Amino acid sequence: MMISGWKIKYSDILKEFNYNENKDKKSAILLNSILKKSSVDKKIHSLVHDKTVFVIGSGPSLSFAIPKIKKLKGIKIAADSSLKPLLENGIVPEIVVTDLDGDKDSFKKISKKAIFVVHAHGDNIEKLNMIKEFKNCIGTTQTKPFNKIQNFGGFTDGDRGVFLASHYGAKKIILFGMDFGNRIGKFSNTKKSERKIKLMKLKKGKSLLEWLATKTKSELFTTSMQIKGFKKIAYKDLDIIIT
Numbered sequence: 001m002m003i004s005g006w007k008i009k010y011s012d013i014l015k016e017f018n019y020n021e022n023k024d025k026k027s028a029i030l031l032n033s034i035l036k037k038s039s040v041d042k043k044i045h046s047l048v049h050d051k052t053v054f055v056i057g058s059g060p061s062l063s064f065a066i067p068k069i070k071k072l073k074g075i076k077i078a079a080d081s082s083l084k085p086l087l088e089n090g091i092v093p094e095i096v097v098t099d100l101d102g103d104k105d106s107f108k109k110i111s112k113k114a115i116f117v118v119h120a121h122g123d124n125i126e127k128l129n130m131i132k133e134f135k136n137c138i139g140t141t142q143t144k145p146f147n148k149i150q151n152f153g154g155f156t157d158g159d160r161g162v163f164l165a166s167h168y169g170a171k172k173i174i175l176f177g178m179d180f181g182n183r184i185g186k187f188s189n190t191k192k193s194e195r196k197i198k199l200m201k202l203k204k205g206k207s208l209l210e211w212l213a214t215k216t217k218s219e220l221f222t223t224s225m226q227i228k229g230f231k232k233i234a235y236k237d238l239d240i241i242i243t
């Protein structure tokens with residue numbers, strides 16, 4: 001089942017980014033054909049339901065966040081390119097949310113350990129074969145869900161991670177490196193020619209999180225830049241809310 005109101009949000013995305021819905025569907029159909037039947041859905045539920053979950057993005061604050069994350073207990077969801085600096089600092093996330101444009105070597109390092117939540121869209125069709133290496137994998141789409149393909153809502157890898165955690169009933173969701181804003185973090189693999197579109201994507205991701213905040217049952221916190229509906233929390237106070 002899709003989060004209510006998603007159809008309108010997706011229709012806005014199609015217009016704003018000039019995406020082709022049929023290509024998004026084609027990509028989802030291909031992903032469905034590659035995915036094996038699995039019990040990964042249950043595994044995510046047991047990791048996330050009623051738990052404190054961290055969603056880690058690649059914004060400028062990620063460098064400051066890493067030493068703090070190292071000391072904290074919680075389920076870690078890495079958004080795509082944040083995986084590389086996390087692994088380099090000995091932090092192994094349980095879940096990776098990706099549309100497969102993150103660092104391939106990092107994916108390989110945890111391909112048998114982590115759960116991969118792979119998003120199919122019209123512009124990553126040629127990358128989908130990569131999932132054959134992932135032991136635990138589920139597929140998502142921004143179009144209608146079907147068969148093995150789900151739609152939890154969200155747009156960029158980071159905000160989709162938050163929608164995922166909310167869908168599986170996380171008790172608390174705490175954001176790290178999810179600054180959005182006008183500065184793209186150094187860990188993000190954004191080419192110069194793609195900066196403008198990336199900033200538009202970040203703006204959309206942030207607005208979707210503000211929308212989610214009006215609907216979710218999870219308690220929402222951010223250590224990064226302010227997001228409406230999220231409680232801003234200082235690193236030094238994290239111990240108080242992580243129980």
Ligand SMILES: Nc1ncnc2c1ncn2[C@@H]1O[C@H](COP(=O)(O)OP(=O)(O)OP(=O)(O)O)[C@@H](O)[C@H]1O
Nearest residue numbers: 057058059079080081156157158179180184185188
């Ligand atoms: N200022 C920021 N710069 C970069 N990433 C950010 C920022 N703020 C939040 N993020 C989050 O970090 C996530 C991971 O960053 P990354 O650069 O890997 O994105 P991406 O893989 O290009 O994202 P997408 O494929 O969703 O566009 C993004 O999906 C986004 O949600």
Ligand SMILES: Nc1nc2c(c(=O)[nH]1)N=C(CO)CN2
Nearest residue numbers: 019121122123155156157201
């Ligand atoms: N068709 C299409 N859909 C997307 C794309 C994209 O580049 N093309 N990027 C996303 C997050 O980066 C999410 N959805």
Ligand SMILES: [Mg+2]
Nearest residue numbers: 080099101157
């Ligand atoms: Mg990505």
